[in-house]
Amino acid sequence: MRIFGLILLVLSLIVILLYISTPKEALIDSFEGPLTKETVDFGAAEGSSVKVSADTQNKVCGEQSLKIEYNLDPSGYMWVARGYNLDVKGADKWLVAPEDIPWKSYNAVSLMMHGSGQGAVVAFDIKDNLGEIWRYVLDDDTKGWKEVICLFKDFFPRKDWQPDNAERNEIIDFPIKSFQFEPRLAGKGQFSFDCIKVLKAK
Ligand SMILES: [Ca+2]
Ligand SMILES: [Ca+2]
Secondary structure, rough: EEEEEEEEHHHHHHHHHHHOOOOEEEEEEEEOOOOOOOOEEEEEOOOOEEEEEEOOOOOOOOOOEEEEEEEEEOOOOOOEEEEEEOOOHHOOOOOOHHHHOOHOOEEEEEEEEEEEEEEOEEEEEEEEEOOOOEEEEEEOOOOOEEEEEEHHHHHHEEEOOOOOOOOOOOEEEEEEEEEEEEOOOOOOEEEEEEEEEEEEEO
């Protein structure tokens, strides 16, 4: 019996050590380096337009952030994505590969958003390991930078569209492979984003 007690103790210690050694957060994308058609997967429906560039004026992590300037037609759509298994293969510029992130240790993804406080909304989507797209809605209620902590439990599966090959099981299947921004209010606007992190939020 004593040996089982010892094994249990060692296993408990390993679990505790693993818990302590997992960082509280991990930066996964800071949008450093070139931001072009080769490194960002972006586009818009006909009649709408979207442009991306490096914002070196407004940034929080590193030397620059991702600036998105757009003009959205009322019936249009657009996307600006980074990550893996996208049409633009060079958009795989995360600082940590999806499979190397201990997703189960985290419960949220956070980002820095530079807005104008004009009340626009931006969909922030994540695509899971089986292709299902989950949405969190960002409100532009602040002029300047704000941090948004998006708990995994507050994402919902997109009902308006999913990729044909997505397994729509309504479970977030880790690892998450990509994220994307989609401004949702018609008209012109611009945003900058920086410091995409995974974290254990309270
Ligand atoms: Ca940055
Ligand atoms: Ca899923």
